[in-house]
Amino acid sequence: MLRQLNDELIEVKKKMLERDRMKRLLEKSLEELSELKKRRELLYESLEKEKKDLDRIEGLSLTNLIHCLLGDKKKCVEKERQEFLLQKLKYDEVDHAIANLNVYIFELENHIHSMGYLDMDYKKIINRKLELLKEDNNFAVKLIEISEEKSQLENFNRELEEAEAAGAEVVRLLYSVEESLQAAKGWGTWDLLGGGLIVTMAKHSKIDDAKAQMNAVQSMLRKFQRELMDIREYIDFNIEIGSFATFADYFFDGLIFDFVVQQKIGESLETVQEMLVRINDIIGRLRQKLQETRKKLAEKEREKNKMIEEAL
Structure with missing residues (x-):
């Protein structure tokens, strides 16, 4: 019972x-x-x-x-x-x-x-x-204590996994934006050399792709931020994650004004690349914490099993 x-x-x-x-x-x-x-x-x-x-x-x-x-x-x-x-x-x-x-x-x-x-x-x-x-049932009390500690670790592990997954999706989307901007930059170089109407249209098409992809990036960044805020008390990120909310503004500021000028495409590209470095750094720390948490979970499971074995 x-x-x-x-x-x-x-x-x-x-x-x-x-x-x-x-x-x-x-x-x-x-x-x-x-x-x-x-x-x-x-x-x-x-x-x-x-x-x-x-x-x-x-x-x-x-x-x-x-x-x-x-x-x-x-x-x-x-x-x-x-x-x-x-x-x-x-x-x-x-x-x-x-x-x-x-x-x-x-x-x-x-x-x-x-x-x-x-x-x-x-x-x-x-x-x-x-x-x-x-x-007085020391065995039952101790078993309850171990089980509850294990449940808390499992919950924290799940939160870390969800945050890591959200971050990985941000990175995937940012790479898509970076790819579009790199293509726009390439077409833009050709355009400056007199590539003609088709080249200009190709460049603008890639810029439009990058702008469209930014909506998905910003939504996923907000989700990533929510996940990080949920576990922030357990992990010291040493980073102002609130700045994620204004990332799209910096991106658009660099891209829209005189966007035909090659320099501006480069500025937006640099903004994306800087964000990629930041997100990858956070993901690295999340994965390290996941390893630590999974190790603690395994230790609790072994402790629980050993206790049950010795009680039989």
């Missing part, structure tokens, strides 16, 4: 640890959603302003007539278009992130709800165990 209760308790504790982790992720996600909505509102105001500026330059206004007389209207219109496009890209990225986060929050809430009333289940099992353990 006691062994059956131990098994039930271990199972409930595992579920409670998982539920608590889901609740922490939900809380962080709701905070992030609130911040993203505020950011989207500010970006929308900037976007509207840039749109008005563009319309004013393109329209038959007094400002437009002055620019026409000065002969620099085309230059001004192009500048306003670039500024509008930059704000539109930033707004779309945040809007896309909000949509993804809403889906993630919905899934978390459903997961938590589906786990039922675990606290009541835990209390029932504890009360039943107390009845059996009224007599």
Whole structure:
């Protein structure tokens, strides 16, 4: 009977640890959603302003007539278009992130709800165990202690694995962006040498690929950040992981303004490569911690088995 209760308790504790982790992720996600909505509102105001500026330059206004007389209207219109496009890209990225986060929050809430009333289940099992353990039973008490320590290690191991998997996906996506930018840089060099319309179009196509891939990168970076925040109290990263949230801004800043200029493609490429170094460094530390945790798990399993063997 006691062994059956131990098994039930271990199972409930595992579920409670998982539920608590889901609740922490939900809380962080709701905070992030609130911040993203505020950011989207500010970006929308900037976007509207840039749109008005563009319309004013393109329209038959007094400002437009002055620019026409000065002969620099085309230059001004192009500048306003670039500024509008930059704000539109930033707004779309945040809007896309909000949509993804809403889906993630919905899934978390459903997961938590589906786990039922675990606290009541835990209390029932504890009360039943107390009845059996009224007599001094050192073996049972020690077994419970080992089992609970093992459950905590298993939960931490799972959190590390999820963080490592999210980081690996960020790296995979960043390599795709890097590949597109490298291709754009190559086409751009040819373009500077007079490659013609087809070369120019090929370069712009690769830049468009890189911009599209950045939405996926930024969403996965946010997920990676949430996973890291969940285990940060156990691992000292010595890195400002909050800066992940602004990575896309730096990327777009380097890419959009005068993006036909080869230097700007190179700047965005450097930004991606620097982020790859940072993420790979964190993944390396996560994997080291995973090794340590798995070693402790194996030691606990051996301790538990040895105790059971000696009690028989």
